[in-house]
Amino acid sequence: MTSTKRTRRPIVTLLGAVVGLTLILTGSLSASAASYxxxxxxxxxxxxxxxxxxxxxxxxxxxxxxxxxxxxxxxxxxxxxxxxxxxxxxxxxxxxxxxxxxxxxxxxxxxxxxxxxxGGTSFMYNLQVGGQRFTDLKLSPGSVAGIFSGAITRWNAPEIVADNPDVALPDQRITVVVRSDGSGATAQFKLWMLRQFPAQYAALAAATGMDAAHASSYFPTGSLSNFVAQNQSQGVTQYTSDTPGTINYDEYSYAQQVGFPVAQLKNAAGFYTVPDQYAVAVALTQAQINQEAGPNYLSQDLSNVYQYGDPRSYPLSAxxxxxxxxxxxxxxxxxxxxxxxxxxxxxxxxxxxxxxxxxxxxxxxxxxxxxxxxxxxxxxxxxxxxxxxxxxxxxxxxxxxxxxxxxxxxxxxxxxxxxxxxxxxxxxxxxxxxxxxxxxxxxxxxxxxxxxxxxxxxxxxxxxxxxxxxxxxxxxxxxxxxxxTAAKSCDADTGVCASDDATLAGANVKxxxxxxxxxxxxAGPQTLMTLVGLLLVTLLLAPPLVGRILSRSSRPSRSSSGAKQ
CATH class of the missing domain: 3.40.190.10 (Periplasmic binding protein-like II)
Incomplete structure (x- = not known):
């Protein structure tokens, strides 16, 4: 009985040491986080x-x-x-x-x-062609500007057909889904329209009563009967996924989240791309981030992103x-x-x-x-x-x-x-x-x-x-x-402008x-997992090994047993 207690005592001590060391290590790595x-x-x-x-x-x-x-x-x-x-x-x-x-x-x-x-502002849509969900829609920037200014209202409009030859697009009204709340997505999208398609933007302003000279965070629908406003990104995403014939604008992740396609947008090189991590990274090599003191500090200017000629680029990246x-x-x-x-x-x-x-x-x-x-x-x-x-x-x-x-x-x-x-x-x-x-x-x-x-x-x-x-x-x-925006010559299809003489007042963009x-x-989590794993292995293997060693050391030898007889 005494031998058994002596055997168990070091095993219990070892278990306590291993558990204690585990708690110390995990506690030390998470203590600072827990105190925030x-x-x-x-x-x-x-x-x-x-x-x-x-x-x-x-x-x-x-x-x-x-x-x-x-x-x-x-x-x-x-x-x-x-x-x-x-x-x-x-x-x-x-x-x-x-x-x-x-x-x-x-x-x-x-x-x-x-x-x-x-990320990239994408155009999620819900459209059926031949009774099946259509997932290969291509749009030129000019078509996008036409849709979101109210000039293009049918899915089989000539401009969209030109982007999608050999596709039997339906003669169906386009329902345009915009944000009802103030959003950065709206501001960036409208800024793109203002700078690349000033005529379409002016038409949108006339139809909705908004400021034709600036891009705000709000998208009024005014007299545009085929426009529907929904609250926040989740709202426009849900409405579009539930309603056939719709199209919206928002960050690419929302369309991915619900498994819906986004339009492939034609870039300045003439290729159609979607805003995955590569196309956005390529486009934003042309972003200009202001590093000068003043009201524009660290703000982004995307004018060169819109017109970048790399075939992989996505124009509406930000x-x-x-x-x-x-x-x-x-x-x-x-x-x-x-x-x-x-x-x-x-x-x-x-x-x-x-x-x-x-x-x-x-x-x-x-x-x-x-x-x-x-x-x-x-x-x-x-x-x-x-x-x-x-x-x-x-x-x-x-x-x-x-x-x-x-x-x-x-x-x-x-x-x-x-x-x-x-x-x-x-x-x-x-x-x-x-x-x-x-x-x-x-x-x-x-x-x-x-x-x-x-x-x-x-x-x-x-x-x-x-x-x-x-x-x-x-x-x-x-x-x-x-x-x-100033008087300049812009391609009606891609929005690429031949000249841009206006400058931002007071801005020195670098x-x-x-x-x-x-x-x-x-990093720290990987190290912690490795240490804990090693400690668990020790916890499982050490006690029986130690017990076996101690048992052998306490067992009498055969020669000594014979002498006692």
Whole structure:
């Protein structure tokens, strides 16, 4: 009996040690996450699926973030008014040349604006041809402008037939589904129409009573009898999926979510593409992100994106932004700032890995760095988050490894490498001669890319600093300054304009080329899983092995047994 107790005692001790070590390891890795204060945000439903994914991911780490995808206009207003919104998400800024002129609410406190995800505005439709759901609809930009201005009202209109030869399109009314609430998706789509198809936009303004000179976040239907307005992205998606003959506009992820097709949009090269992660990444090499102090700081100008000649490009690609406080105010405390900074850092790194499969496009490396500069200004940011940002910046710019697990980061790469563009598939019909000009490594990427300085003092939106950047306008293609609508000659089909003499008042836009890299990373969760796995194996195998050893050591030998006899 005494021998059995002595055998069990070390086994129990070993079990206790293994369990204790497991709890210590798991507790140490999750303790900081569990201590984060709950925060809430509101805004864009265009980016809503992306934000919901990040919220779900950080919840597994004990971090609680509430997000309401009520639309960009609502989110911007509530953030400015400090109403249940520690942060907001929007595709358009408060100030500058692409701001909504109907916005009367602007923050009275310091705030920063940082890109968090890229994507494409798509045109989900519900159409039957020959009694079957039609999934191969092609539309030129001119046809899209005609449909959404009310000029094209039948599915078998000559313009749509020209895009879809040999398809027996039905003689059926087109029901156009638009947003009833203020949205960044509406603002970006209307800005595209205003700049590329000014005549159609003027006709839309005349029919709906809206401002013909600006693009707002609202889409009034006015006298357009075939237009239907629905609330938020989920509303327009649900109505379209339930109603034959309909078409809408929204981020690609919503159509993917319900399994409905989107129109293939004709680009400036004459090819039809959809906004997958590759087509968006290619297009946004031409996005110009303002890096100068002033009302346009970090806002996007997409004029060159619309007309980009790469056969793989999707013309209606854009970024979505998070608006964050850069000073304590009202109910926004330092504890909330620590949570918000961590959430942003996670979204910019690990959170980008699932964006492609979700219907978005992961951010390029240089924009992640620019965004991290803004995250570092959030009051209350903790040492761990700041250390990750610093290590990422130093690693990327100086060639070392970095702890950011974003798919756009690869240790040792520099900002001129672009994996998504290198591997982006070409559309059918683009032969070797068509592909050749675009197959250069890092096509459309400036040599060396932008630089980021920590001592820059540019100011935007009430006190947010900015990193400095080199002038890469020529690298991105097109002029450094992009204009609002003016008298110019535009192709009625593609919207490509022969000249653009107008310039943005007071804007000095500098292009930041998109830079995509690939990485297979190893982060904290993988390490934790490995350690726990090893401990479980030890827990299962060690007790019987130890017991067997102890049993043998306590068993008398045969010779000694014989002597006792």
């Amino acid at each position: 204060t709950r925060i809430s945000g509101q805004g864009s439903s265009w980016a809503g699926n992306a934000v919901a994914e990040w919220v779900s991911q950080v919840r597994t780490q004990g971090v609680t973030v509430d997000y309401t995808a009520a639309g960009s206009s609502s989110g911007r207003a509530n953030f400015a008014n400090q109403t249940n919104a520690d942060f907001a998400v929007s595709e358009i800024p408060y100030t500058g040349d692409t701001a909504d002129p109907q916005d009367s609410n602007k923050p009275s406190f310091g705030y920063g604006m940082l890109p968090v995800v890229a 970024y979505s932004y998070m608006l964050v406080p850069t000073e304590l105010r009202g109910g926004f405390t330092a504890d909330k700032g620590a949570t918000l900074a961590y959430f942003n850092q996670y979204a910019l790194c690990e959170g980008q890995r699932t964006m492609g499969a979700l219907g978005y496009s992961p951010l390029p490396m240089n924009l992640i760095l620019a965004a991290m500069e803004q995250v570092a200004k959030i009051p209350g940011i903790d040492e761990a988050t700041l250390a990750t940002i610093t290590a990422t910046r130093d690693g990327v710019l100086h060639g070392g490894a970095n702890p950011c697990n974003s798919p756009t980061f690869q240790p040792g790469d520099d900002v001129s490498h672009n994996v998504l563009i290198d591997t982006a598939p070409f559309p059918a019909g683009c032969d070797a001669a068509c592909q050749a000009p675009w197959r250069l490594a890092g096509s459309g990427v400036g040599v060396g890319g932008p630089t980021f300085e920590t001592d820059a003092t540019a100011v935007a939106g009430g006190g947010s600093g900015a990193p400095a950047a080199t002038d890469n306008a020529a690298a991105a293609g097109g002029p450094a300054n992009a204009g609002t 292009a930041i080329p998109t830079v995509i890299g690939g990485q297979q990373g190893w």
